[in-house]
Amino acid sequence: MSGATVPQPAVERMVPFSGHPLVVGVVPDQDPLVVRTALALAxxxxxxxxxAFADTSRFIVDERPDGTVHHAAIDPDSVDDSWEQTDASLRVALSTLVRGEGVEWDFRYLAGRPDRALTHLARAVDASLIVVGTRASGTGHHMRELLEGSVAAHLSHHQHRPVLTVPLAVVDWKEIRAPWEH
Known part of the structure; x- marks a missing residue:
């Protein structure tokens, strides 16, 4: 075990909100509320x-200083260019949502774990805040979150920037049951 300590959040490590961009995690077919919330703040x-979208079916070959990455498919035998279609469709969807808002924006197609990819991008662009949405509702998504954990929770525990989590589905308090009651 190394003797190095992990830098902790502190007042002197805060990035001022003014003059520093936001990093916003997006996924295909995501509720526009995440993008609209980020724009309302920016x-x-x-x-x-x-x-930024982090494709978990790809891995990072090279991380560049501007936050972009060179990536490749996890399966070396696959001829997978579907990422290009995802990239293009996300750019079109974002263009539509951002039109007329007067906010400068850019899109980055990232690879690997979303929490790590968003953290790398936030460091590279010196972001003041990371914005993400909650997962979609449903049993499959609930199980995935139990196994993998939430991107927002990982971000809030593994880097020093504030994380704004935009709720996309709300569960009535009366409906919350213990895991063994499902």
Missing amino acids: GPLGVGVYF
């Missing part, structure tokens, strides 16, 4: 937004 702050 506009008054006068900052730009970096939207």
